[in-house]
Amino acid sequence: MHACSSARINLNFDELLERFITASERQRRTLRKSVEGQVAEVATRIPALLDRFDPRQDDWIPGWLIQLAVNEDPEAIIRLQKSYPEGWLDTPSDAGLDYTTLQIALQLQQFEEADRLTNRALRELAGSAAIQRGYVYYSEVVYIISLDLITLDRLWSVYSLGRFGFTAQRKLLQACNGRWEQLWPRIGWKTNGVWTRYPSAFDWSLEAPEGHMPMINQLRGIRLMDALLKHPAFKEHLGTTN
Template sequence: MLSGPPVTTTVRADQLLERFLAANPRQRRSLLSQVQQRAAELRPLIPEQIDRLDATADDWAAGLLIQLLVAEDDSLSQAFRQRYSDGWLAVTSAAGLDYGPLQQALMDQAFEEADRLTSEHLRQLAGEAAVKRGYVYYSEVPPIASVDLESLDRLWVVYSQGRFGFSVQIRLLRSLNGRWEQLWPRLGWKQGGVWTRYPSAFTWSLEAPEGHLPLVNQLRGVRLMDALLSHPGLQQRVSA
């Protein structure tokens, strides 16, 4: 008896979306390519799903879906941007900073612009003296409100598939038992953490190594980054 060709079953777009959102982080990674490949089918379903998700959490699945939605300049994207003109993720600032432009840059995967804005916000949070000199002293980091560093970190985590952010850098440093000299190559930074703004020196996409962004100025050694990653607000996010 001859057997016919194997029967292939394609999961419906709505089923794939539900499965992706319900999956644990490891399962989501395995579904990621399917979701990206079927973006055209999924996009009309995304706005309704986004309304059901928690905008105060830091689930990168939401960020991915938003990036798929706004990737095309059509009525779906325009309606979403109009509805969430400051970005979907709910972030707050004790210093009264507007994180809307940063969120928009991350939504569009404009990571170089997002990194520039993050550095600017860190100077603003450090105080007027840091803004005037153009960089932050390590001693100016501890007084920064936890809620602002948490907001910056959540934005990076949500819109990078969980690959970028200060909390990601903390986890990597912990996995290396605090060995800074081993952290730099893991982040894809130059040995010794030498920081530069030359575009060719960094990878401004999700193809970058885990923890590659945001950048922290290391021209004066590791003290600034150590102060930042040691901040209680960020430490608490990793310990939670």
């Protein structure tokens, strides 16, 4: 009786997961609560569940399942690291950078640390002057390799339900008709005209406003972020001309 009951639970979970994977974006968000209700099953079956997904894509479901598993069972991260020493998501780099530490921080939802690592990676990608200076100047963005910028964006998207990353910020800016003063409060960087204090007042969680992370240095004004969001990498990746 127990074996039959267990098999039925697994079947129900598999059916639910299949529905979740094939659902529309709106349906997925509705089904999330049902998947969360079987978090113990997710934790037990990670990393085997990841075999259903392509690590070269940017679907947020596997990233979220990893976060669920790790939150439920801290030892799940150890099993994942044994199966995927460099992280589950494929993170190619033409600059020779290793994004393993960043991926682990995102899996653990250590978003403040992930933000710090992302800004460090951007400095390394921009060149020695940016490293020595401690920040990227807007005119250096053109030298950032497209593949690495897309890799950083995919990492943030996959481990945030598709809510964070440069692509998310880019789409929100377009929704604001390119008006930066409308974008800042929408992504939680300004409240009542006052800049959100970094990092203490930022919301380092999945509940943060869409586009809240990664943070591009406020002190640099809009030029740096504008250059990043207009980088040719995103036009190529999204297949757009804007």
